[in-house]
Amino acid sequence: MVGTNHLKDAHKNSHSAPAFRKLKQDMETNWNLTYEIIESYMDQHDQVTVALCRSGRQKMCITTDELEVLRKAMATLEPFYDVTVGLSLERHPTVVKFIPLVNILKQMMSCNDSPLVVPLLQHLQERFKTIDKSPHLTMATALDPCYKRDRFPDTGASGSAIQKLKELASAIMLSQCSMHGIRRKRC
Secondary structure (H helix, E strand, C coil): CHHHHHHHHHHHHCCCCCCCCCCCCCCCCCCHHHHHHHHHHHHCHHHHHHHHHHCCCHHHCCCHHHHHHHHHHHHHHHHHHHHHHHHHHCCCCCHHHHHHHHHHHHHHHHCCCCCCHHHHHHHHHHHCCCHHHCHHHHHHHHHCCCCCCCCCCCHHHHHHHHHHHHHHHHHHHHHHHHHCCCCCCCC
């Protein structure tokens, strides 16, 4: 409680700082919280440092090098956070976005040299390893004019989805023709 009071005082004395808010605490069940914790700390770094010094805990202050590590970690986690928040804010999120978003995240991580990238990519690969093999997801993505073939990891998945759609359309047309007694030539 003493540390919180010092943090409140540091906020009061800093005229350019954002309004006081408690630092976020970690929860194992919410990985997006890691991003929010870092963001919360970064927003209040100066005030936290002042509060730690006032409470005699200078050893807990974050160094410039550690601050740079946090900045890189925040930049690495931000796309994952943005995707999760973006999807959760939509009133009716659609499956059409899953394949493109996973692939965009993979592309973004391939351009990043942070040590966090390896475990994030491994988790992403493991969690979504069959996403482009799901007929429902691939067909939905292929049908959406926003994505079509642009966001598939390989053209094989896109081609396969389009072939399945053609087969389904053909089967529907044949069943419609037979249902109405129309000869195959006119269908």
